[in-house]
Amino acid sequence: xxxxxxxxxxxLVDWSARVEAGDxxxxxxxxxxxxxxxxxxEALGERGANVTTLYGSAELSRAYLKGAEAGADGDVxxxxxxxxxxxxxxxxxxxxxxxxxxxxTTATADVESETRQAYAKARRGVREARxxxxxxxxxxxxxxxxxxxxxxxxxxxxxxxxAVLRDWEALADEMAAMKDALDRGDEVRIVTERDDAPDTDxxxxxxxxxxxxSAASVAYDSHNLPSGEVFTAPYDTEGEAFFDVPMTIDxxxxxxxxxxxxxxxxxxxSAGAGEDALASVLDTDAxxxxxxxxxxxxxxxxxxxxxxxxxxxxxxxxxxxxxxRAYDACLPEGESGNDSAVHVDMISDVSADSRLEIDGEVxxxxxxxxxxxxxxx
Amino acid sequence: xxxxxxxxxxxLVDWSARVEAGDxxxxxxxxxxxxxxxxxxEALGERGANVTTLYGSAELSRAYLKGAEAGADGDVxxxxxxxxxxxxxxxxxxxxxxxxxxxxTTATADVESETRQAYAKARRGVREARxxxxxxxxxxxxxxxxxxxxxxxxxxxxxxxxAVLRDWEALADEMAAMKDALDRGDEVRIVTERDDAPDTDxxxxxxxxxxxxSAASVAYDSHNLPSGEVFTAPYDTEGEAFFDVPMTIDxxxxxxxxxxxxxxxxxxxSAGAGEDALASVLDTDAxxxxxxxxxxxxxxxxxxxxxxxxxxxxxxxxxxxxxxRAYDACLPEGESGNDSAVHVDMISDVSADSRLEIDGEVxxxxxxxxxxxxxxx
Numbered sequence: 128x129x130x131x132x133x134x135x136x137x138x139l140v141d142w143s144a145r146v147e148a149g150d151x152x153x154x155x156x157x158x159x160x161x162x163x164x165x166x167x168x169e170a171l172g173e174r175g176a177n178v179t180t181l182y183g184s185a186e187l188s189r190a191y192l193k194g195a196e197a198g199a200d201g202d203v204x205x206x207x208x209x210x211x212x213x214x215x216x217x218x219x220x221x222x223x224x225x226x227x228x229x230x231x232t233t234a235t236a237d238v239e240s241e242t243r244q245a246y247a248k249a250r251r252g253v254r255e256a257r258x259x260x261x262x263x264x265x266x267x268x269x270x271x272x273x274x275x276x277x278x279x280x281x282x283x284x285x286x287x288x289x290a291v292l293r294d295w296e297a298l299a300d301e302m303a304a305m306k307d308a309l310d311r312g313d314e315v316r317i318v319t320e321r322d323d324a325p326d327t328d329x330x331x332x333x334x335x336x337x338x339x340x341s342a343a344s345v346a347y348d349s350h351n352l353p354s355g356e357v358f359t360a361p362y363d364t365e366g367e368a369f370f371d372v373p374m375t376i377d378x379x380x381x382x383x384x385x386x387x388x389x390x391x392x393x394x395x396x397s398a399g400a401g402e403d404a405l406a407s408v409l410d411t412d413a414x415x416x417x418x419x420x421x422x423x424x425x426x427x428x429x430x431x432x433x434x435x436x437x438x439x440x441x442x443x444x445x446x447x448x449x450x451x452r453a454y455d456a457c458l459p460e461g462e463s464g465n466d467s468a469v470h471v472d473m474i475s476d477v478s479a480d481s482r483l484e485i486d487g488e489v490x491x492x493x494x495x496x497x498x499x500x501x502x503x504x
Numbered sequence: 505x506x507x508x509x510x511x512x513x514x515x516l517v518d519w520s521a522r523v524e525a526g527d528x529x530x531x532x533x534x535x536x537x538x539x540x541x542x543x544x545x546e547a548l549g550e551r552g553a554n555v556t557t558l559y560g561s562a563e564l565s566r567a568y569l570k571g572a573e574a575g576a577d578g579d580v581x582x583x584x585x586x587x588x589x590x591x592x593x594x595x596x597x598x599x600x601x602x603x604x605x606x607x608x609t610t611a612t613a614d615v616e617s618e619t620r621q622a623y624a625k626a627r628r629g630v631r632e633a634r635x636x637x638x639x640x641x642x643x644x645x646x647x648x649x650x651x652x653x654x655x656x657x658x659x660x661x662x663x664x665x666x667a668v669l670r671d672w673e674a675l676a677d678e679m680a681a682m683k684d685a686l687d688r689g690d691e692v693r694i695v696t697e698r699d700d701a702p703d704t705d706x707x708x709x710x711x712x713x714x715x716x717x718s719a720a721s722v723a724y725d726s727h728n729l730p731s732g733e734v735f736t737a738p739y740d741t742e743g744e745a746f747f748d749v750p751m752t753i754d755x756x757x758x759x760x761x762x763x764x765x766x767x768x769x770x771x772x773x774s775a776g777a778g779e780d781a782l783a784s785v786l787d788t789d790a791x792x793x794x795x796x797x798x799x800x801x802x803x804x805x806x807x808x809x810x811x812x813x814x815x816x817x818x819x820x821x822x823x824x825x826x827x828x829r830a831y832d833a834c835l836p837e838g839e840s841g842n843d844s845a846v847h848v849d850m851i852s853d854v855s856a857d858s859r860l861e862i863d864g865e866v867x868x869x870x871x872x873x874x875x876x877x878x879x880x881x
Contacts, residue, residue, distance in 0.1 A: 151589045156559045158538065168564040172571025177587035182533045182559035187545040194549025210554035212528045215592035 355426025732803025
């Protein structure tokens with residue numbers, strides 16, 4: 128076995144999920160994630176944890192949902208609310224390790240969206256039980272993910288391990304400085320002025336909000352491996368923002384999104400491609416027109432966009448804003464933030480001609496933070 | 505998808521497990537059993553059942569157990585008794601469908617037997633919860649199983665579907681005649697007289713015992729697909745028996761077993777190969793020297809031995825005896841039969857020079873039953 132697979136498993140089990148002897152761990156293994164599943168099982172055995180392994184196959188999910196459609200004879204299929212087995216499974220689990228890496232990233236493309244929604248809606252309790260565990264989501268590099276990224280397989284493997292096998296302790300320390308700046312600040316302004324794209328000049332309030340130092344560990348309220356971003360929940364947004372990184376919304380390619388905010392709400396928008404998909408997101412509900420997240424990517428192990436939000440939003444030299452739902456971890460105890468059924472991240476490259484200010488002070492210019500060599504204040 | 509895979513799934517879900525709308529079904533999919541897993545998921549979706557899918561990977565099990573060995577530093581690893589997740593999972597399940605078909609039938613060969621035993625012992629409650637469901641065990645034909653059978657892949661696929669895709673209703677009716685004869689009888693005698701092998705002449709009591717019509721359905725107390733045998737729990741065995749079908753005991757090839765019974769117990773034994781493995785079975789405990797099962801194979805869709813007990817013991821024109829544990833289903837309510845930690849089946853070809861008598865009356869001669877054409881009484 129590739130030694131990097133073993134190292135990935137150790138980071139996942141020890142740094143990310145903090146598994147200890149006696150923990151009941153549920154591992155979900157996607158179709159082509161077998162090798163990482165094997166390495167994780169070995170690590171869990173060595174730590175004295177108990178393991179139950181699920182088969183996280185998108186093709187099986189598709190077959191089940193298509194079967195339900197066939198059984199519903201033209202109606203939207205109905206699903207039992209929170210089936211007992213899965214609820215019991217996650218309620219009994221201490222940790223849940225989801226290892227993605229299927230054979231086809233579009234394996235469920237022909238399932239009707241009403242079917243997906245009905246299925247998701249019926250499993251709200253299962254999802255909550257799962258989120259109550261120490262859950263971590265990661266991927267094993269597969270050929271299908273390499274293809275989605277437009278990369279050769281070996282090249283993609285290197286990309287994934289560069290992102291995952293980091294000195295997380297050191298990155299957490301560095302990100303603590305960013306979290307600190309956001310926690311103490313009241314207002315964020317982001318400016319980009321580039322010849323080849325519309326300008327961004329947007330301000331938002333973050334007063335009273337708490338940033339999350341997302342250091343790829345449940346000990347940091349962080350549930351992705353890789354991670355490497357600091358995020359908070361802004362409000363009262365004003366101005367215009369342009370997002371130059373392409374993304375996929377509901378299987379539609381969306382690029383060059385431009386949003387105009389007034390009084391905290393999107394009042395105008397456009398996209399170079401996929402504008403209908405963007406419109407459909409913004410029309411979901413009232414919260415879908417307000418920001419739910421400001422995130423600052425700080426993982427310099429990620430050096431390119433791969434059309435996967437797990438990696439793209441953590442890339443160094445990027446900032447992302449999400450319309451829709453805010454994360455509870457950013458809100459004062461008992462206070463509720465922006466609520467919405469959606470949460471859609473949009474990413475800007477800030478490596479050049481850009482600055483991020485907190486309360487008028489530049490914290491990041493052209494991708495470089497003020498605590499880094501080469502920073503120009 | 506091969507239409508036979510879909511038919512296999514339908515037999516498993518409808519005939520074997522009798523799944524109905526609203527049932528909570530746990531499906532375990534082995535490494536190379538993906539296609540049958542997909543077909544089963546589709547059928548379950550169509551029936552309106554709920555499904556949770558486990559990854560039944562022998563390589564993951566091996567990795568976990570080797571990890572536990574490494575963590576135990578030379579001692580036998582200790583395992584938590586009945587981990588909460590798996591116990592909760594099976595306690596909440598209505599049915600459990602185990603789809604075998606890995607990549608290597610000897611994937612766990614280097615796990616210490618003490619480790620296996622400790623693991624199995626710690627999971628007795630999990631196993632009982634699993635056996636309390638409507639469980640069914642089947643296999644998807646894989647290259648590794650074809651190899652174990654000494655067959656080409658396509659040839660092995662045909663072999664499996666010939667065994668599985670039967671008219672089970674008709675076979676159940678035929679097997680009912682055999683069950684009836686055993687239920688009404690008090691004593692069974694089996695005789696084979698062949699030039700090329702030691703004679704068999706063995707008698708056993710079956711008075712008061714109930715035979716199981718194992719028709720590959722939970723509705724018949726039958727949990728294997730394929731099945732196709734009638735079995736009961738004999739006692740007071742006398743005489744000698746020779747078993748000409750090779751088998752594998754704990755990874756050792758055993759052939760030409762000869763057993764001598766007196767007062768219900770094995771008093772002498774030999775084997776043409778693997779005699780030590782046989783001795784180790786017989787020495788397990790007191791019950792390991794007494795019979796736990798007499799089984800009569802009646803699945804004529806199985807036409808050759810493939811070194812897999814799931815198929816071999818159901819083959820038409822065979823009879824098997826097992827030393828060790830008897831099945832509760834064969835015993836009068838409240839009565840306990842032969843008890844042992846082992847249950848090892850040994851098979852004889854009875855297609856020629858043989859007869860099976862019940863209370864002195866020939867019921868099967870040279871493989872042909874008395875209710876079949878060509879029977880010579």
